[in-house]
Amino acid sequence: MKLKKLFTSESVSEGHPDKLCDAISDAILDECLRQDNKSRVGCECYATTNHIIIGGEITTKAKIDYRQIARNVISEIGYDNIRYGLDYRTCKIDVYVKTQSHDIALGVDRFGAGDQGMMFGYATNETKGYMPLPIVMAHKLVRVATNLRKENKFKWARPDMKSQVTIDYTDLENPRIESILMSIQHDPSFKKREFKQYVLNEIMIPVAKSFNMNCDFKYYINPTGKFVIGGPKGDVGLTGRKIIVDTYGGSARHGGGAFSGKDCTKVDRSGAYMARYIAKNIVAAGLAEKCEIQLAYIIGKKEPASVMVDTFGTNKIPESLILQAIYDNFQLEPAQIIEKLQLDKPQFRQLAAYGHFGRSDINVKWEELDKVNDLKKYLNEKALNLVN
Numbered sequence: 001m002k003l004k005k006l007f008t009s010e011s012v013s014e015g016h017p018d019k020l021c022d023a024i025s026d027a028i029l030d031e032c033l034r035q036d037n038k039s040r041v042g043c044e045c046y047a048t049t050n051h052i053i054i055g056g057e058i059t060t061k062a063k064i065d066y067r068q069i070a071r072n073v074i075s076e077i078g079y080d081n082i083r084y085g086l087d088y089r090t091c092k093i094d095v096y097v098k099t100q101s102h103d104i105a106l107g108v109d110r111f112g113a114g115d116q117g118m119m120f121g122y123a124t125n126e127t128k129g130y131m132p133l134p135i136v137m138a139h140k141l142v143r144v145a146t147n148l149r150k151e152n153k154f155k156w157a158r159p160d161m162k163s164q165v166t167i168d169y170t171d172l173e174n175p176r177i178e179s180i181l182m183s184i185q186h187d188p189s190f191k192k193r194e195f196k197q198y199v200l201n202e203i204m205i206p207v208a209k210s211f212n213m214n215c216d217f218k219y220y221i222n223p224t225g226k227f228v229i230g231g232p233k234g235d236v237g238l239t240g241r242k243i244i245v246d247t248y249g250g251s252a253r254h255g256g257g258a259f260s261g262k263d264c265t266k267v268d269r270s271g272a273y274m275a276r277y278i279a280k281n282i283v284a285a286g287l288a289e290k291c292e293i294q295l296a297y298i299i300g301k302k303e304p305a306s307v308m309v310d311t312f313g314t315n316k317i318p319e320s321l322i323l324q325a326i327y328d329n330f331q332l333e334p335a336q337i338i339e340k341l342q343l344d345k346p347q348f349r350q351l352a353a354y355g356h357f358g359r360s361d362i363n364v365k366w367e368e369l370d371k372v373n374d375l376k377k378y379l380n381e382k383a384l385n386l387v388n
Contacts, residue, residue, distance in 0.1 A: 002170075010163060010164040010249070013143075013145065016160055020073070022260035022352040028064065039263060044240070045238070047238075051232075074091065117255060117256050120255055137207060138165045155195070156190035156191075158186055185227050186228065196221045275295050292312070309322050325375055350362050
C-alpha cells in the first residue's frame, strides 16, 4: 500500500479561552498605543470560570481602565451568559500590573532589541496570500462558523470552536483535502443530526469550494459526541499559548516567543513581522517558491546577531545572493523595523485570532509587496555586474 504524504494544521476561534486572553492583552496594548505610542507593554491574561486575571509590565502615560477593556472584549466575543461559564457583566477581574523593569528599559532606550531571541518568517506561493494551504483553510473554517454564529444563522453554536485540516500532498501538483475536523461548542438542547448537517453543508463544503478543492473529504464534527462545556469553564486560557495557530500552522519553524500583549520593542513580535515581510517579498519577486527567514537579536543591540535564509531547494538564484539582497534592501534594526512597519500604531486587537499573516481582511504593513520591484531591480543589476 502506497502511503500518502499528509500534512495537518489547526486553528481556533476567537472564543477559545487562549484566544480570549490574547484578545484582551492586545486590546490593552492598542489602548496604550492609542494614548501614548511610546508605551512599553508586556501584558498577560489568564481566564477561568467567570474570572479574568490581568498582569504584566506596562510603562505608559496612558490612563487605562483594564477591567472595562476586558469586559468589552468578552462581550464582543459573545460571552454574555453565565451558562457559558463567563459573563462579561458579572465576571471577576483582577489586575496585577507593574512598570517595565529598569534593566530592560536601558537596552530599549538605546534603540536596541528589548530582549534576546530568534524569530522566523515564512512565505510560499501555494496560496494567493503566500501562506500554507492547511492553516489558511483552518482559519477560514472557524471564521465562517463564528460569523454565522454572530449573525444568528448558526443555531445552538457557542463561541468556543476548533478546526483541523489535513491536506494530501502525495501529488504536489494536485493537493487534495484528506479530512476536516471541527469541534464546536453548543447548547445542551441542540439537535445533533441537524447541527452536523449544518456544519458540513454550510461551513465545511463552502470553504472547500472557495479554495477550489475537493468535497469528498472525510469529515469529523464534535467526534466525542457533544461539546457543551467549553470556553474558560472547560479549560483555562492563557495569553500566548497558540503560537503555531498565530503563524504558519507548523509549515515553518517558530521562534521562542509569543506575540500578543507585547509592544514591538519586543523583537518576538517585530522581528517575526519583519521576517514574514522579507520572506513574502522574496517569494512574490519570484526568487523562490518557498522562503523561510530567521532573524536573531541580542538585548540592547541594534544589529541582528544573525540572518538566515532557507528556500528548501526552490530558489531560482543562489541563496547567498538572496541573503545579500536582504542586507542591502531591508533595514533590520528594531527601531527601523518599528518605523517601516508602523508598529507603534494601535492595530493588534484585530490580529488576536485567525492569524497574524496572510490576512486579506485587514491592512498591515508587513503583508505589503512594496519590495518586489526593488528586489528584481537589485538582482538584475547584480547579474549585469557579474556579466561585465
